[in-house]
Amino acid sequence: MKYWMMVWLVLATSAVAAPRSQGTPGEFDFYVLSLSWSPTFCLTHPDNEQCSGKGYGFVLHGLWPQYARGGWPASCSAQSQLSREEIEKGAALFPTRSLLKHEWAKHGTCSGLEPMAYLEKTDEALGVVTIPQQLQPFNTPPSLQAREIEALFRESNPRMGNHGLAVICKGKVLSEVRVCLTKDLAFAGCPRSVKTQCRDGEIRIPAQR
Incomplete structure (x- = not known):
């Protein structure tokens, strides 16, 4: 009895002491392209450079590697610094450079791609999705x-299928697609x-800033 108790304690201690896996770069099942509704972000971050009267509607939040079983790998490499050339490329995709650096460190490092290749992949993903005309800047209900x-x-995207996206809300306000x-x-x-997270009925779509 004492022997099995000691074995159990060793296993339990080992499990607690084992480092938590952050995922292996390139080992994931699909991507989520997250598009943030900028006016909602700006309601709570009015001093952010994204919110300085640029009139953004949907902006790139990120291209996220995901697991089919749920969850995602994150921060897969401590070596997450971007070169000047990579920052310039990313600045043309993301609304701010701070978001670019955060997204590369948290999600891009898990893609299994080098920074420039990941940014080019993100650019390509943006080209795949057409924003509906009714949800273009200064044209929204x-x-x-x-x-x-x-x-x-x-x-607007006939090949998308019936379960190809999720709408995300903050309370009664549109946050992301x-x-x-x-x-x-x-x-x-x-x-x-990956499912819609909004209440039933009308949700507010703040005007562009």
């Missing part, structure tokens, strides 16, 4: 239902872990 936003994206893509950037069905 004050409110819509989440299912109506989903329908607008599907209409997340589109599921294969590793080759074709539209993919989203697993249950």
Whole structure:
């Protein structure tokens, strides 16, 4: 009895002491392209450089490696510094350089790609998804239902399918749209872990700033 108790204690201690895996670069199942509705972000971050009257609508939040079973790898490498050339490339994609650096360190390092290749992949992903005309800057209604936003994206992206995106809200306000893509950037069905998170009924769409 004492022997098995000692074995159990050793195993338990080893499990506690084992470092938590952050994921292996390149080992994931699909991407999520996250597009943030900038006016909602600016409601709570008015001093951010993203919110200085640039009139943004949807902006790139990030291209995120994901697991089909749920969850995602994060911060897969401590070597996450970007060169000047890479920063210049990323600055043309992300609304701020600080977001670029954060997204590369947290998500890009898990893609298995070098920084420039990841940024080019992100640029390509942005080209895959068409923003509906009704949700372009200075052309948006004050409110819509989440299912109506989903329908607008599907209409503008006929290959997307019925379960290819999720609408994310903060309370009663539109926050993001997340589109599921294969590793080759074709539209993919989203697993249950990527689903719409909005209340029923109308959700507010803040005007551009």
